Amino acid sequence: MRSLDELRAIKARMQDQMGIRSDATEAGKIVVSMGTAGIAAGAKDVVLAFSENLGKNGIYNIAVIQDGNAAWGANSPVVEVTLDGQDKVTYVNMTAEKAAKVVAEHIVNGNVVTEYTAG
Amino acid sequence: MYRSHILICGGTGCTASGSAAVITALENELKARNLENEVKIVKTGCFGLCAVGPIMIVYPEGCFYSAVEAANIPRIVDEHIVKGRPVKDLLYKETVTESSIKSLNDTDFYRSQKRIALRNCGVINPESIEEYIAYNGYEALAKCLNEYTPAQVIDIVKASGLRGRGGAGFPTGLKWSFAAANAADQKYVCCNADEGDPGAFMDRSILEGDPHALIEAMAIAGYAIGASQGYVYVRAEYPIAVNRLQIAIDKAKEYGLLGKNIFGKGFDFDLEIRLGAGAFVCGEETALMTSIEGHRGEPRPRPPFPALKGLFGKPTVLNNVETYANIAQIILNGPEWFAAMGTEKSKGTKVFALGGKINNTGLVEVPIGTSLRTVIEEIGGGIPGGKKFKAAQTGGPSGGCIPAEYLDLPIDYESLISIGAMMGSGGLIVMDEDNCMVDIAKFFLEFTVDESCGKCTPCRIGTKRLYEMLEKITSGNGTLEDLDEMEKLCKYSKNNSLCGLGQTAPNPVLSTLRHFRDEYIAHVVDKKCPAGVCKDLLTFVIDADKCKGCTLCARKCPVNAIEGTVKQPHTIDPAKCIKCGTCIDLCKFGAISKK
Numbered sequence: 001m002r003s004l005d006e007l008r009a010i011k012a013r014m015q016d017q018m019g020i021r022s023d024a025t026e027a028g029k030i031v032v033s034m035g036t037a038g039i040a041a042g043a044k045d046v047v048l049a050f051s052e053n054l055g056k057n058g059i060y061n062i063a064v065i066q067d068g069n070a071a072w073g074a075n076s077p078v079v080e081v082t083l084d085g086q087d088k089v090t091y092v093n094m095t096a097e098k099a100a101k102v103v104a105e106h107i108v109n110g111n112v113v114t115e116y117t118a119g
Numbered sequence: 120m121y122r123s124h125i126l127i128c129g130g131t132g133c134t135a136s137g138s139a140a141v142i143t144a145l146e147n148e149l150k151a152r153n154l155e156n157e158v159k160i161v162k163t164g165c166f167g168l169c170a171v172g173p174i175m176i177v178y179p180e181g182c183f184y185s186a187v188e189a190a191n192i193p194r195i196v197d198e199h200i201v202k203g204r205p206v207k208d209l210l211y212k213e214t215v216t217e218s219s220i221k222s223l224n225d226t227d228f229y230r231s232q233k234r235i236a237l238r239n240c241g242v243i244n245p246e247s248i249e250e251y252i253a254y255n256g257y258e259a260l261a262k263c264l265n266e267y268t269p270a271q272v273i274d275i276v277k278a279s280g281l282r283g284r285g286g287a288g289f290p291t292g293l294k295w296s297f298a299a300a301n302a303a304d305q306k307y308v309c310c311n312a313d314e315g316d317p318g319a320f321m322d323r324s325i326l327e328g329d330p331h332a333l334i335e336a337m338a339i340a341g342y343a344i345g346a347s348q349g350y351v352y353v354r355a356e357y358p359i360a361v362n363r364l365q366i367a368i369d370k371a372k373e374y375g376l377l378g379k380n381i382f383g384k385g386f387d388f389d390l391e392i393r394l395g396a397g398a399f400v401c402g403e404e405t406a407l408m409t410s411i412e413g414h415r416g417e418p419r420p421r422p423p424f425p426a427l428k429g430l431f432g433k434p435t436v437l438n439n440v441e442t443y444a445n446i447a448q449i450i451l452n453g454p455e456w457f458a459a460m461g462t463e464k465s466k467g468t469k470v471f472a473l474g475g476k477i478n479n480t481g482l483v484e485v486p487i488g489t490s491l492r493t494v495i496e497e498i499g500g501g502i503p504g505g506k507k508f509k510a511a512q513t514g515g516p517s518g519g520c521i522p523a524e525y526l527d528l529p530i531d532y533e534s535l536i537s538i539g540a541m542m543g544s545g546g547l548i549v550m551d552e553d554n555c556m557v558d559i560a561k562f563f564l565e566f567t568v569d570e571s572c573g574k575c576t577p578c579r580i581g582t583k584r585l586y587e588m589l590e591k592i593t594s595g596n597g598t599l600e601d602l603d604e605m606e607k608l609c610k611y612s613k614n615n616s617l618c619g620l621g622q623t624a625p626n627p628v629l630s631t632l633r634h635f636r637d638e639y640i641a642h643v644v645d646k647k648c649p650a651g652v653c654k655d656l657l658t659f660v661i662d663a664d665k666c667k668g669c670t671l672c673a674r675k676c677p678v679n680a681i682e683g684t685v686k687q688p689h690t691i692d693p694a695k696c697i698k699c700g701t702c703i704d705l706c707k708f709g710a711i712s713k714k
């Protein structure tokens with residue numbers, strides 16, 4: 001280790017992975033419903049897609065949480081995105097591809113992807 | 120990228136409770152369910168709530184599973200990891216409410232704590248230097264080398280008000296300034312990780328949970344005083360700690376954070392472990408250095424102090440593990456941040472190892488100045504069985520007792536000394552109405568008699584005579600004059616012993632005499648032990664009104680001391696009774712008691 005910059009590079013790389021361990025994820029949370037209907041419809045892939053895309057965008061202070069107690073039926077997988085200081089947005093019939101778009105549009109650029117929301 | 124991290128405590132406490140089997144079960148289950156690339160298992164250091172180990176925390180939810188067994192793992196993986204439904208009946212009860220799962224920080228145990236020395240314990244994998252770096256690791260060292268002169272580093276430590284956490288509370292910055300001021304061709308930085316106090320495990324937990332914090336701080340100390348070599352003296356009875364520390368040292372060397380020309384600033388610092396061999400006296404600074412030099416651990420007269428002539432006769436700084444654990448944070452956050460916590464003369468936080476008669480045995484860290492009541496009733500969860508608090512012992516064999524009347528005293532270095540106790544290294548043993556304070560004093564003297572190195576007469580012979588007097592008192596042969604003689608001998612030993620062992624060995628006696636003299640008087644005048652502990656002063660008696668004559672006790676008594684016919688009240692022959700207590704344990708009618 002020859003410089004502070006090298007140290008900081010390691011820290012930056014590691015923080016992507018370690019952010020998940022904070023008790024308070026300040027910037028918000030993404031809750032993916034994992035009721036039986038959700039799992040059957042592929043909620044698992046949605047969860048992974050969110051994780052990966054957040055990581056690719058260097059965002060490590062938003063928690064991706066599975067909620068196995070939610071009872072959505074017909075429109076599963078359902079994803080509720082609550083960013084700090086904003087109202088909850090509910091996305092329905094989600095897929096891995098749609099997750100990537102939600103990250104890019106809603107979370108990074110701040111534009112809710114209305115075509116994916118309920119109602 | 121992993122979507123979930125599962126942290127499992129691999130400290131000595133939880134390992135003893137079986138966390139290794141839990142980790143293996145988890146590895147196997149994740150493999151079986153093809154989740155290895157999604158879920159990361161992290162073996163950490165001590166979370167602190169040792170009473171309910173093995174402990175497991177699942178992120179991102181932050182669910183705290185307690186008393187986890189390997190058999191629980193398949194269910195937890197299936198329900199929580201796969202289906203997203205935390206298993207409520209396996210969670211730490213206090214976090215489970217009707218509607219939600221509380222965060223750990225909202226529980227009685229953690230709410231009033233402030234974890235600074237312990238900040239990474241239970242959070243990172245101590246064997247990963249990169250996880251340490253992720254949480255600002257080695258930035259403090261870089262900052263010192265790049266932005267501060269050695270003198271400025273010492274000023275920062277001085278301004279923080281940090282005092283030695285090994286028990287004596289000497290101002291750390293001042294100690295470093297003395298060593299820095301003495302010129303020599305070689306200087307040393309040492310760490311006292313001997314932790315000899317029975318019941319203390321603060322340093323062990325830091326070594327097991329965050330060894331890099333120690334390494335970084337020792338390198339900073341080396342820069343500050345002009346030393347290029349450090350030694351960590353760890354007791355051999357801590358195999359997990361020794362192993363983790365060695366792994367950390369090797370990793371630090373690999374990454375160029377130990378060795379030559381650190382951060383390219385021309386600063387060299389190397390670190391080695393030296394193992395202790397179980398001698399309490401080697402926790403004393405000069406005996407410790409004598410031991411590192413290869414001699415029998417015996418203290419030396421001071422002056423000269425180690426800052427001038429320490430290890431191998433060179434200027435040396437020796438600090439406790441917990442003292443070092445605060446250094447990096449003080450550098451990064453500034454001394455004012457640290458000085459804002461604590462009391463006027465005792466800054467910062469203190470780690471306590473709670474043991475004895477308390478529900479939440481484990482490791483806690485609170486701002487200095489917190490009251491004993493908060494530590495025992497709120498964080499510690501009170502006394503088991505609803506028993507009454509009697510005293511808390513701090514400082515181990517060198518310390519004193521804090522009785523109930525001082526429960527609201529803010530704990531700091533000066534306030535404890537004013538009541539005849541001391542902060543000590545952090546071991547806090549809680550005692551209830553069933554503990555005999557004379558017996559406690561005797562217990563500690565038994566320890567110090569064994570541990571006295573023998574070099575100086577006041578300690579070698581003084582501790583032995585004190586122990587004999589306590590034996591005399593607890594066996595019913597003591598007199599009031601003995602109490603006065605004992606007090607005189609205590610003062611003599613304090614004033615004339617060569618090192619801290621002999622100087623402080625009388626403290627448990629003096630402290631209990633001061634606060635619990637009535638118990639001593641009961642032992643010597645009435646020949647009774649009020650707490651019902653000292654066997655020679657007890658008579659086991661069967662209450663004829665309650666005894667149903669079932670003959671169970673008579674049959675089980677190992678010395679046939681109980682007589683009686685069926686359905687008639689039985690009696691115990693005091694001449695034969697060995698006071699083992701078997702009859703009391705067995706009696707279904709509560710008819711037997713000890714008086």
